[in-house]
Amino acid sequence: MRAVSVRAIDPEPGPASAHVLKIDRSFVKKMMTEIHYMTLVNNIIQLAHGLDLKVVAEGVETKEEAQLLKLLRCEHAQGYLYSKPVNAEAFPFTQWH
Helix, strand or coil, X not given: CCCCCCCCCCXXXXXXXXXXXXXCHHHHHHHCCCHHHHHHHHHHHHHHHHXXXXXXXXXXXXXXXXXXXXXXXXXXXXXXXXXXXXXXXXXXXXXXX
16 A cells, blocks of 8 residues: 655745645656556646646656646646746846745
């Protein structure tokens, strides 16, 4: 029997983060090779949608990961497939509090 630990974290206080659920890179990576993790990611996405939350997959590195997440109806993704990490100064239109 396998055990999987899932945590819900509110990393940034404020109204924007209250409507987003992030899926950690470790789940994204394992879903490509382990059916249990793909099922878990799918269920997390469905749960988030049921709670009227947007979903962001973190650490997307391959086109295959992005394609599977899109099929699972994950709205947003971030990771090296799209961009290397950038400094906050690269976004002058963003207000940081």
